[in-house]
Amino acid sequence: MTTTIKPNLALMQTIAQKMDFTLSPIKAVDGFVYALTFQPITKNMLVESAAAGPNSLGLDPADGPMMLILFLASWANKKDDEKVVQAQQKFVAEIDAIAEERCLGSKYKFMNHAFTGQNVIDGFGQQNKQKLQAVSKKYDPAGFFQKRVPGGFKLFV
Amino acid sequence: MFQQELTSIGGLSFFSFRKGFICDNVINYEIVLSSGKIVNANAVEHTDLFTALKGGSNNFGIVTSYDMRTFEQGEMWGGRVFYLESHFPTQLEALYNLTTDEESDRYIHLLISIGFAANYGGMMCQNTVYYTQSVQNPPVLQPFTTMQPQISELSSLRLGLPKNFTDEQAARTQTSQRWVPFCAYNLQSLTVLECFG
Numbered sequence: 001m002t003t004t005i006k007p008n009l010a011l012m013q014t015i016a017q018k019m020d021f022t023l024s025p026i027k028a029v030d031g032f033v034y035a036l037t038f039q040p041i042t043k044n045m046l047v048e049s050a051a052a053g054p055n056s057l058g059l060d061p062a063d064g065p066m067m068l069i070l071f072l073a074s075w076a077n078k079k080d081d082e083k084v085v086q087a088q089q090k091f092v093a094e095i096d097a098i099a100e101e102r103c104l105g106s107k108y109k110f111m112n113h114a115f116t117g118q119n120v121i122d123g124f125g126q127q128n129k130q131k132l133q134a135v136s137k138k139y140d141p142a143g144f145f146q147k148r149v150p151g152g153f154k155l156f157v
Numbered sequence: 158m159f160q161q162e163l164t165s166i167g168g169l170s171f172f173s174f175r176k177g178f179i180c181d182n183v184i185n186y187e188i189v190l191s192s193g194k195i196v197n198a199n200a201v202e203h204t205d206l207f208t209a210l211k212g213g214s215n216n217f218g219i220v221t222s223y224d225m226r227t228f229e230q231g232e233m234w235g236g237r238v239f240y241l242e243s244h245f246p247t248q249l250e251a252l253y254n255l256t257t258d259e260e261s262d263r264y265i266h267l268l269i270s271i272g273f274a275a276n277y278g279g280m281m282c283q284n285t286v287y288y289t290q291s292v293q294n295p296p297v298l299q300p301f302t303t304m305q306p307q308i309s310e311l312s313s314l315r316l317g318l319p320k321n322f323t324d325e326q327a328a329r330t331q332t333s334q335r336w337v338p339f340c341a342y343n344l345q346s347l348t349v350l351e352c353f354g
Contacts, residue, residue, distance in 0.1 A: 008253075009249065009250055009253040012249045012252075013246060013249055016249060019271065023273065028275070033273070033274045035270045036270065036271050037270040038249065038269050039267075040252060040255065040267070040268075041256075042256060042259075043259055044259070044261065044263060045173055045174050045177060046177075048174075048175055048176060048177040049178055052177045053181070055178065055180055055211035055212050056210075057178065057180075067252075070268075112166055112167055112168060131209065135206055135208075135209040135217060138205070139190055139191075139203075139217050139218065140216075140217060140218070144191035145191060145215065145217060145218065146216065152214050152215045
């Protein structure tokens with residue numbers, strides 16, 4: 001599960017401080033293992049990305065720098081799925097709300113780290129989403145990869 | 158499969174600070190469309206599909222092959238260090254400073270983590286750092302590798318070829334639990350469950 005913020009030390013410290021408190025209801029889950037990871041995207045990296053030619057990610061050097069935040073969990077039993085996933089979703093929602101309040105939020109969600117149900121395609125921006133939808137209609141007019149292939153992040157939701 | 162995903166959903170590598178996302182370095186995708194037709198998408202053929210595949214993931218077909226831009230790369234340096242929770246605030250500060258420095262070194266790649274493991278009952282921190290030139294302990298990464306105390310017997314900092322470091326990441330994937338990739342450390346048993354990074 002993931003979110004993205006504009007780098008800000010106070011917000012990063014707040015996120016790390018909130019982690020233990022927010023996860024305390026699920027620490028007793030069998031085999032529970034958890035990590036909160038901060039991974040930077042520098043402005044220079046986005047300059048290199050732009051120079052390499054167009055992609056669909058919707059990121060511009062002006063969007064940088066960015067800080068990707070990754071929430072990773074592992075646990076032993078299926079019966080705890082809902083409890084763990086909901087606790088993580090709540091944590092991500094809290095962070096997003098604080099970031100928005102401080103004008104430090106970002107719509108971009110790094111797909112590599114995203115969880116089912118996270119709004120990754122919208123995070124590319126409306127223009128890119130519409131381009132992706134147009135490409136889908138052109139190369140897959142019956143929507144096979146939208147309706148018949150499970151998994152991933154669909155374009156028309 | 159993991160590598161294919163990275164080439165069509167974005168992807169970060171040891172080299173991203175100077176090469177962009179992994180998908181930025183694809184020069185051709187061979188893809189099977191829903192009609193069964195096989196096409197190539199690149200800068201001159203099906204250019205709209207080429208751009209879409211760089212981030213658009215598995216929405217358009219099945220990518221059966223891709224060609225990537227290559228560059229010369231010899232030995233690099235890096236690995237992981239493990240340390241206690243008390244250092245994490247200073248690590249966040251060092252990461253913030255590095256991220257917001259517009260002159261920051263383009264040969265680095267790093268991420269920092271704080272984790273919890275039920276069987277350990279406490280928190281542990283890990284930094285994963287890389288320098289993609291044959292330079293040991295570069296000054297730019299020292300804020301992330303020289304904290305004391307650290308669990309020095311677990312430190313894996315060394316020179317090596319890139320495959321040495323990707324093997325290290327791949328070797329530490331646990332499959333017996335319900336998970337997304339995870340990172341944790343058990344002090345008593347010295348069992349390290351490593352992050353996909």
